[in-house]
Amino acid sequence: MLNAPDPNEPTAIILQSGQKTVEITWADGHQSRYPFEQLRWACPCAHCRGEMGRPGVLARTTTLTAAEQQLVDLQLVGRYALQPRWADGHETGIYSFEDVRAICPCPQCARSRPGG
Ligand SMILES: [Zn+2]
Ligand SMILES: [Zn+2]
Known part of the structure; x- marks a missing residue:
């Protein structure tokens, strides 16, 4: 179908500083609410994640x-990703919409993930 909604495309992104969450509404109507802390742990950048077999900083801390x-702050990168800026100045993590949708913490999504 030509106009089928892409489930990995956000239609609304709300930064809820008071609650320390980011609320994202997706094109298929699903709503996700991510605690800031969860997003930081999911930072996909080489510094946090490690590269070439070297562990990143997130692997060495709890x-x-x-x-x-x-x-x-939260910036859109083109039409495919989000780039958060953190209070410690870190801003090299580019989170693709697909990856963000995949870590939706709601019970419905948690149940549908293998091993979750
Ligand atoms: Zn990072
Ligand atoms: Zn969900």
Whole structure:
């Protein structure tokens, strides 16, 4: 179908600083609410994730500082990804919509994930 909604395309992204969550409504109508902390742990950049067999900083820590989990801004990257800016200055993580949708923490999505 030509005009089928892409489930990985956000139609609304709301930064809820008071609740420390990002609320995303997707083209298929699903609504996801991500705690800032979850998004920071999911940072896909080489610094956080590691590269070429080297562990990233997130693999070597179990706690985040307040600044590391304080989202201050959220930019759209083209039509495919989000780029958050954190209070500690970190902003190299590019989160594709697909990856963000895949980590939706709601019970409905958690149930449909293998091994979840
Ligand atoms: Zn990162
Ligand atoms: Zn969900």
